[in-house]
C-alpha cells in the first residue's frame with residue numbers, strides 16, 4: 001500500500017532501521033551526542049534563535065506555545081480544524097480569545113488581522129497555520145507577521161508549521177514560535193514535536209508556564225543537550241537519520257525544490273483531467289481536490305490501486321480528497337497516483353482514458369529539471 005496521506009507519511013527504510021537499535025538510556029553521553037547533532041540540523045532547518053524538542057504529538061506543541069506565549073488574549077485564524085484548535089486551547093486555559101473565521105478554502109486576509117489587532121489592544125499573541133491541512137491551503141503568514149509587528153512588535157506570532165517545516169523555506173524574520181511534528185514532513189512515526197523560538201519569545205516565556213509543557217525548563221535543559229523529562233529517544237534517533245538523509249540527498253534546498261515541482265506537477269496533471277483544486281491558495285504540502293465523486297475516487301484508489309489518500313473532515317467529509325506531497329517521495333509513485341485517478345474517472349464514465357495525467361505530470365516535473373527552472 002502506498003501511504004499518500006498528508007500525515008502520517010511513510011517512514012524511509014533506513015530511518016526504521018536506525019530506530020530498531022537497542023534502547024539507549026537518555027541520560028548518557030551517547031544519547032547527548034545524538035541530541036546535540038540533531039539540534040544542529042534543526043537550527044539549520046528552523047533558522048530560529050532556539051529550538052526545543054518535546055515528547056508529544058503536534059497539538060502538545062500548539063498548547064505549549066499558547067500557554068507560554070499568550071498572557072492575555074489570543075487571536076486565532078480559523079480556516080479549518082487545526083486553526084480552530086488554537087482557539088479551543090486558549091479557552092481551555094482561561095485565556096481570552098478572538099477568532100477570524102473563513103471557509104476552509106480561504107486564506108486569512110492580512111488586512112483583517114491588522115484590523116483585529118488595531119481594534120483590540122488586549123491581543124498579545126496570534127496563532128495561525130502556515131499550511132492548514134484541513135483544506136490544504138497556505139495562509140500568508142510571513143506577510144501577516146510583518147504587518148502585525150508594524151502595529152505592535154510585542155505581539156507574539158505563533159506559526160503552526162506542522163505541514164510546512166520541511167516542505168518549503170519559511171521566512172522566520174517576524175515569527176516567534178514555529179511548530180513542527182514528527183509524522184508529517186519529517187517522515188517519522190507520531191510522538192515528537194519541535195518548536196523553534198525567537199529571542200523575543202524566550203524573553204516573554206521568562207520562567208515559563210505550566211509543568212510538563214513549561215518551555216523555560218526545556219530551553220534550559222536542551223541547551224545542555226538533554227531534556228527536562230525522559231526524551232523521546234527512539235524518535236530523536238530517527239529524526240537525526242531523517243535530517244542526515246535529507247542532507248545526503250542534496251540538502252533542504254533540493255527537498256523544497258522537489259516538493260514544489262511534485263506539488264505543481266500533481267495539481268496540473270489532475271486539472272488536465274478535469275479535476276478542481278479546492279483551496280484558493282494551495283499549500284505545497286498536499287494536493288486537495290474537491291469533487292462530487294471524492295469518496296468513490298478515494299476508495300477505488302485504495303482498493304484497486306493500493307493508494308491511501310486522505311478524505312475531508314466535518315462538512316468536507318466525502319467532498320474532498322488530499323494527496324500528500326511531504327517528504328522524500330519518488331516521482332514514479334506520484335505518477336502512479338495521477339494515472340490511477342484518470343483510470344478511475346474513465347470507469348466512472350467521466351472521460352476516455354488517454355494517459356493524459358501521467359503525461360502532464362511528466363512534462364511539468366521533468367521539464368523543469370531539464371531546464372533547471374525555479375518553481
Ligand SMILES: *Cc1c(COP(=O)(O)O)cnc(C)c1O
Nearest residue numbers: 057058059082131133162163181
Ligand atoms: C496534524 C496537524 C496538527 C496536529 O498534530 P497532531 O500530531 O495530530 O497533534 C496540527 N496542525 C496541523 C497543520 C496539522 O497538519
